[in-house]
Amino acid sequence: MFITYAIVAALMSTVLLASAGAKFTRPKRLVDQMSTLGLPSTVLPLLGVAQIAGAGGLIAGFWWGPLGIAAAVGVTLYFVGAVATHLRVGDYKGAPPAAVLTAVAVALVALRVATL
Template sequence: MALTLSTAHMGVTILTIVAVGISAVGFFRPPEVLLKDMVEVDVKESWLPMLGTLKAAGALGLLIGIGVPIPSIGTAAAVGLVVYFVGASIVHLRAGDYSVSGQHVFLLLAVATLVLDLVS
């Protein structure tokens, strides 16, 4: 059982690192569709580099948590990503965007990573 849980934890963590990392890069050179979405939820374009940095820091923290025998680094990064994507979901809800979209997928990945990290 522990091997299966450990494998699931590693797989979900790597998936989260890749997904959030790619998303972070998109915030430094945002495509037009992302800029349009940000205007709709009242997020200023000038905020995107900072938001991308926060995402990149979360992905990097998860990566460090895998390679360093200090598990609290990965846990802290997962908590940070959960908080980030809860905030993103709140911003979208406040703007009247009730659709299921990217921030919800990332939130699900971050929560799954955190839960698997805590039970592993």
């Protein structure tokens, strides 16, 4: 089970870091999407920092299980918020990717709890 956690956590961390990079470089597509969601562009760095913290916590969770669990819970809440934000404005094309990432984050919680 720990190996599964490690693989999924590494993949999720890669996704989080790539997404955080986009939050800091602010490509037009992302800025337009945030505007559609009703979020000001000033929020982007905060979202990027949250994603970096989540990725770091998932990786640190290899060595200290409670931190991995806390990070996975935080990432879950982050993506629940993303799903809610997309649904709030009727963006039904943007919600499914965030929902899949929510499910993966929930799986990470379960995997790390199972390996304590």
